[in-house]
Amino acid sequence: MPRYLIRRLGQAVLVVAGVIVLTFAIMRLVPGDPAVAYAGPKATAAELAQARQRFGLDDPLPVQLWNYVRDLLGGDWGTSLHTRQPVRDDLLQAFPASLELVGAALIIALVVGIPLGIAAARYKGRLPDLSVRLSSMLAVSVPVFWLALALQTVFASGLGWLPVAGEYDASLDRTSPLHLFTNITAVDALITGNWPILTSTLAHLVLPALVIAAYPAGVVAQMTRAALIDESARDHARLERALGFGETAVLTRFALRPALNPVLSLIALVFAYSIVNGFLVEAVFNWPGLGRYAADSIRSLDTPAIAGVTLLVAVLYVVANLAVDLLQGVVDPRVRAR
């Protein structure tokens, strides 16, 4: 296990390094001169030159890259052009909200997707299976930005069951202010026992989380079904049947655990995908997360911010992958032996 871990870590570091280089390359391709953006429209030639020097824009590219990496490691992710705040602070501000949203979505996806996958595998080829397959395919085919609008119109403004937008009822800030620890509203509300904010946050989470959950739920259901069917056709399932276990028991008590492995390896991918889907959904629901920040930076060609978001999501993906690998070791002892 340790050796395997070290190799995986090494790979991850390599990928992160590549991600940094690629991000750097893209940033250099962006039209517009960062020095002009920094020095402002009225800058004199001397001021411009000074800005160029400050940003090291006159250095050869490898030196610039090196400086960039050094700054990143030193915690300097640049300054956003549109918020005029350090990108790192912006990200720290926006990320917890995204995490909250995507976390809720993934929980929904797992809670819905896995049982559906089990049901489909249990009744393979019959009506439940067909309906699960079709609905999961629908779920992965639906454009999220459109789904967001549709759900909001129907459930929030039409039926009025759920809040329209926002993270929680803002007036609660005045009646029961929230102490922040993790910056994740629901979590903080929970640990500080701030029930009004917690219930409000959960109510506000439902719609956006459902929208973001559509894709992962579909994928998880499909994958669970496929893996379970695979697994239940294996020799060990036959033995389990021969030991007197019924079909449902074979699926849930025996096949599910090895089948979870491929499902797990999807989670990292789906996690990153969902964060990016937030780019399309957060604006509709006014969710103050990474997605809205990213969308804003893209619209304002805010290179440092775009680079920051890109880096953050890519690194998250790598980390999530690593975490999933470790988790797989928990689920599947064979992995541990590697």
Next chain:
Amino acid sequence: MTLLAAEGVTLAYGATAVVHDVTLAVDEGGVGLIGESGSGKTTLARALLGLMRPRSGVVRYGAGDLARLGRAGRAEFRRAVQPVFQDGSEALDPRMTAGASITEALTTHHRMSGAERRDRVAALLADVGLDPALAARRPHEMSGGQRQRVAIARALAVEPRLLVLDEPTSALDVTVQARILDLLERLAAEHGLGYLLITHNLGVVGRLCRTSSVLFAGRVVESGPTRELLTRPAHPYTRALRDAVPRLGGEPPRAAGRTEAAAAATGCPFRLRCPLAVDRCREATPQAREVEGRKVACHRAEEVLHTPASSAPRVPHGGETPDAPRQ
């Protein structure tokens, strides 16, 4: 005359060596290579076929080193040495008809007109006892036996001097297996082919090979005339193998000690499973030496040869001595 030989070959996948310092020569008579699953038979075959480079040692083809052959030498080697793998369906491209597969072999080394090709394909198929109409079929449209014969026909198409047969029948039914073995025997006799036959089936080697080597954990533990090896094994492992083979109407097979024990990393690799192991076996790796007409790597070979089987490995009996599991 030796056509192909491994001299002190060590083979490795990544960092782990799986074949250690093996010397083996293939000449015109059949040569057998026996060993349990995972002992390195296929790996050695791949090296002999030039599909894998030895970490140390050389594979000799004729007088030259296989790794150092020039373009022409390599082409000649390719024509002279052909493999037949375990599973016919594996050896044939699933997308090619039998005819196309054989044609590919024909045209790789020779230019041929279309008519010539068709004739040769038909002749080759007939040679291995198949209906030439089979040329139009794809692997999945043929039975295992048919596939294996097509694979043999393909190997024969380049008119090799030597075949490397890696468990050519283990995927097949006993009846089909018998037919293929008959065919090989006949072809070897008719074409004067040399071959290396890899198998874990002692009966097959006994029938087809004049000399044999026994591989254990990547080491040749015994080699010599097949008949000698099978009737009077000098290595405890050879003996265990032979005793474990069930015989039609014969005694129930005997198990050879702690079969789940791994090969030892130091000293004699077999010692953990060996009923005759003594301290010396732990201390020194036995080197191959001549004992009564064969080469054997065992400190106690003479004793094995001359002890009656009563002291041979026993089936552990009763519940009183459960095996100490080893990891």
Next chain:
Amino acid sequence: MTAPALTTLRRTPLRRLAGVDRLAVAGAVLLGVVVLAALLAPWIAPYPGDGGSATHPLEALLPPSGAHWFGTDQVGRDVFSRVLFGARTSLLIAVAVLAVSGVAGVVLGVVAGYAGGWARDVIMRVTDIFLAFPALLLSLALAVVLQPSVTTVIVAIAVTWWPWYARLTASVAASVATRGFVDSARCLGVPAPLIVLRHVLPNSLTPVLVQLSLDGGGVILTAAALSYLGLGAHEPTSEWGLMVQQGQSLFTTDWWVVTFPGLAILVTAFSFNVLGEGLRARLSR
């Protein structure tokens, strides 16, 4: 023993079709309808001009009716006609992206898978890096750099899509490369490029083709998302994502402007998914 095997020979094409997964057929039919709509758009659209540059501001935002099945948009264009023309844009993007990234990915993947060694290491690490960026994210970053246009969308998505095929092909090709028939061809002395072309490539393609058809939906969704964010197609091109974005603020008042293009995306992506899923089910059997 050969009897069951022989029956496959006698199968008529019709029977073979019957054996194909019903889902795959359903997907193919649905997709066929979309393709037909795209191809025939200029002839079947009630107002072909509206698919392009015609505008009728005085007829803006008419609800669905006999004259305008899907109503009209902010500048009075027939939404039905634009949805039909939008199929052209979406399918063009999907086909172009899949072709470009498919070819690039397969070529690199086969090389990596067959050659192994450092070539494989280099190619796989590079794909790993690209894979660390979710497709939409990297496309976004690229689309910001490039001028927004359909070509930009194609390039941006293709750049993020090829690594999937490279990785898939590499793993398939690597396992194909260890199969007996490849060894057997090497032992025959067949030159490496020929082995790759003749044996490795054809035997590695099937899963890639299935993946390609599964991905059609993903590409269409990504393209729509890019246009939705204003980084893709622009006026007066008919593009579904763009249509949703422009009609977004009208959803509660003039629902048809957004609903139909959204449904079009859904149906097209769905048909790709059903087809791919059907093919995959067929393949894994």
Next chain:
Amino acid sequence: SGGQVRGAADSGPQPGSSAGSAGGTADNTFVYVPNLDVVTDWDPASSYSNENIAMENIYESLTRYNPQAKKAEPRLAASWTSSSDGKQWTFKLREGAKFHTGKPVDAAAAKAAIERTMKEGQGAAYIWGAVKKIEAKDATTLEFTLKYPAPLDLIASAGYASYVYDTTAASGDLKKWFGEGHDAGSGPYTIDSWQKGKETELTLKAFDGYWGGWDGQHYKKIAYRVTPELTTAWQLLQRGEVSFVQRLNAQLFAQAGSTDTVQTSQTPSFQNLLVLFNTAAGPLEDVKLRQALQKAIDYDGLVAAMKGAGVAASGLVPEGLLGNIPGSTPKQDLAGAEALLKEAGYGPGGKQLDLTLTYAQGDADQELLVTLLSSALDKLNVKLSAKPLQWTTQWDQGKAKDPSKRQDIFVMYWFPDYADAYSWFINVFHGEKDVQFNLSYLKDAAIDKEIDELPALTATDKAAAEKAYADLQNTIINEQAAVAVPYVQNYQRAYAKSIQGYVDNPAYPNVVFVYDLKPGA
């Protein structure tokens, strides 16, 4: 970041406050819904962006423009006089006004603030361009000496750069201090909390020492809840979660008009849309092409499709301001456009003309213009590549040092910094050393000279000024074809039924003077 508190720490849970009920009116908070981030610059000297919706409630200028009376009225200045030549202005300050820092608002403080703003020279600081000298005669008397005659009472009412603030508020770097979210104004509200990027970005609370006092009904708090999507904003308003939506589209506005819980107001504004053509570089250097583009715009269609959100423009200067020229509303003329294109070698059958255009991200009306224009041009073999951008980005690109990086067509709204037509000309069409707002890059000495004479003419001879404005507009629009003006915006506001006393003041776009409102029942 343990222990940070979100929300007002000082006002603990209040008994009886109904959680989750209509946010806003119930607890005496006015909730404003902007569609963009509120604050980009907290420095009252350089602030020149959306934060005006907050700044106008925090800071005060000497005067305020009254759109009904069409003149400046007292604010921090209780009264003022000017010399007959218009070069000497004396303002009498209100007594008893206090900064939020506790310091009194006196003439010396006002002088310091305005001088700092002039010195910083950023944002709209140019409005003080005529000022030669400021003197604090006594605690309440502030005297301005001008280089040339200018309407200083109007100038002092400007929406930007006119604020009076406490320049001694910070012990260290004042700009930095502002940037941390502090204020030094004298207005009715002061900053309560500010969290960039959060949904409720900013809250203001009542300043107890406000000179106007807090008798009667007033909102005690203002919250700014950023909501980019119009639909979302509308739904929030409909459900009573917010008080005021800055902007809806025509359809939602119509719906709002027939919704019981909501009231609407529609006001003609001083804000018009400018389609600026790049006269300095690229294909549009050719005046024929610019004229062709002017003719390609479907003016009537656009106004029709806007369904009331805009009215046809007549010249550069909106109705209600001196300099407006009635009866010169443009019309689409595709045949004319085609002929002009042909002359220049383009058009159907000729070369394809590729043009780039930038406009404001998320602005439905500009989007309509772009759709109509690109469709019309498409028929004329002109390919328009339009890019929606956030303002700063669009603007930065427009100001690019390298002319080849600039767009061919720049679409933006313009409204005067104070209620005077001069703003369009001096800012947008006067030649500039470094490009600021002259985004058609027009550089014409004759035009510049005429513009430079405008303030003096306005201050002295109205009729001559009127004629000068008409001439200038003819030159710029018809001869130079530097711009097309498709429409003047109507401000369409929607707000909670309970709010009483709301008046839209077009001189301060989007600003709600919350102190003036009554929360109602």
Next chain:
Amino acid sequence: MRDLVVRIGDRVIASVPELDVAAGECVALVGESGSGKTTTLLSTLGLVHGADVRGRIMVGDVDVLTASPARLREIRGSRAALVMQSPQAALNPTMRLGTLMSRALARHGVKGADARERAEEGVRAVLLDPEILRRYPHQVSGGQAQRFAIALALALGAQVVLADEPTSALDVTVQAEVVAVLRRLRDERGLAVLLVSHDLALVSTIADRVVVMRDGAVVESGSAAEVFARPSDPYTRELIAAVPELPEAVPAPPEPADLHEGEGP
């Protein structure tokens, strides 16, 4: 087990007019690949899916074909247990052997200390250390895994073991070990064994009776000694002829006296 008659589907995959296995008896099903051996074996437990199974299959006093699914699950494992071809693949990779054992025991109503005792006893009976219960399948050798499968059957109290080519994936030396365990249990505990194999040599050393199948039909059956000595069907003769013979050891080593007493085909 009496009167086992199996007919399957419209296409006959396996048709066995009669097949009885008595306690303490080892019956071998032999035949080429695809001849229906596995199908016959699985139908004994009602585990053949997607096929039309007719006839009468009795396991003890339970008619497999008419029994309720619950009753059927009841007898699976506790009356008749399965040992499959590939040892590791037959065990759930994510589960310790002990977990599988205790779940199976719990399924048949044995829990707690009782279960632990039964498990350890079963494992000891196949000459394994109970320590093996703490391992995962990938940590045991093929022979151990196969013996564990037999231990499962013993712990559950099965009277008959259905072994589907239990040794064909194993090396000869390991095979000998598994076969020895089977034989011993048959002799000592009266375990009935239904063995599927295509290795005639192996069968000849262990089976009491032999059933030869081809293309889903039984071509010959009888006592092992009889079938091997005087095969009546040409196909059986071919099968026997195909068994590769080892050169006889000359001189044949004398048999150790303390082993294999009193048995033989």
